[in-house]
Amino acid sequence: MPARTNAPHACPIRDVLDRVGDAWSVLVLTELAQGPCRFNALGRVVAGISPRMLAVTLRHLERDGLVTRTVLDTKPPQVEYTITARGTSLHAALGGLVDWAARHQVAINESRQVFDTKV
Amino acid sequence: MPARTNAPHACPIRDVLDRVGDAWSVLVLTELAQGPCRFNALGRVVAGISPRMLAVTLRHLERDGLVTRTVLDTKPPQVEYTITARGTSLHAALGGLVDWAARHQVAINESRQVFDTKV
DNA sequence: CTGTATCCATGCCGATACTG
DNA sequence: CAGTATCGGCATGGATACAG
Numbered sequence: 001m002p003a004r005t006n007a008p009h010a011c012p013i014r015d016v017l018d019r020v021g022d023a024w025s026v027l028v029l030t031e032l033a034q035g036p037c038r039f040n041a042l043g044r045v046v047a048g049i050s051p052r053m054l055a056v057t058l059r060h061l062e063r064d065g066l067v068t069r070t071v072l073d074t075k076p077p078q079v080e081y082t083i084t085a086r087g088t089s090l091h092a093a094l095g096g097l098v099d100w101a102a103r104h105q106v107a108i109n110e111s112r113q114v115f116d117t118k119v
Numbered sequence: 120m121p122a123r124t125n126a127p128h129a130c131p132i133r134d135v136l137d138r139v140g141d142a143w144s145v146l147v148l149t150e151l152a153q154g155p156c157r158f159n160a161l162g163r164v165v166a167g168i169s170p171r172m173l174a175v176t177l178r179h180l181e182r183d184g185l186v187t188r189t190v191l192d193t194k195p196p197q198v199e200y201t202i203t204a205r206g207t208s209l210h211a212a213l214g215g216l217v218d219w220a221a222r223h224q225v226a227i228n229e230s231r232q233v234f235d236t237k238v
Numbered sequence: 239c240t241g242t243a244t245c246c247a248t249g250c251c252g253a254t255a256c257t258g
Numbered sequence: 259c260a261g262t263a264t265c266g267g268c269a270t271g272g273a274t275a276c277a278g
Contacts, residue, residue: 064231159260174262
């Protein structure tokens with residue numbers, strides 16, 4: 001039962017946590033929270049992401065109704081991704097966690113160092 | 120750059136999100152939020168977890184100062200795990216996300232069905 | 239520009255067996 | 259009871275090449 005491979009859980013909340021656990025989803029969502037963005041522009045801002053993972057991530061976010069995908073009939077064609085209200089609310093909910101992380105980050109690193117030197 | 124394998128990120132928040140993304144960490148932390156628990160008792164409650172992953176997960180949580188490990192000198196020796204204040208606060212912060220998930224879960228599933236039938 | 243298809247290295251994690 | 263050691267399958271995701 002390894003996280004997101006199988007899902008025999010009765011707990012549907014897992015779906016959402018799995019999305020949050022996905023590194024790229026959070027980064028992309030955070031980026032789109034600042035305004036609409038095109039594919040390659042996202043690829044540049046979210047450093048290190050491959051086209052493949054960017055496409056997969058965007059597809060997931062779109063499937064969950066967190067972002068919308070609109071094709072502009074420019075030449076050459078461009079695609080703009082925009083965060084939805086639902087996506088914005090998730091980003092806000094995520095903010096609570098991020099705040100927690102920011103507040104405890106130093107203490108956690110200290111704990112880790114102590115733990116590592118003891119072992 | 121797959122999530123938690125490498126970490127060339129300047130973003131330290133990732134560490135925390137990685138922990139949240141780990142399925143077992145959240146489940147174990149949630150369980151311990153209800154009160155102290157011993158190793159095998161946890162193994163029974165967190166259905167499906169292997170001794171290995173339970174040990175790994177608990178060590179991670181302990182390393183981050185989210186739980187404490189106390190050896191009782193009983194016969195046979197038992198080990199009790201207890202959530203710390205820091206762990207409790209993380210669990211609380213997690214609550215915001217869980218609430219969000221609960222509120223949007225139905226709509227998300229609808230979006231997924233729509234998306235899947237369109238493709 | 240915006241993706242998709244394929245290949246393959248990496249490493250996670252379940253199973254099993256064993257120790258203090 | 260509370261773990262650790264080892265093995266191996268398998269999903270994840272990066273690299274590359276290519277298509278619309």
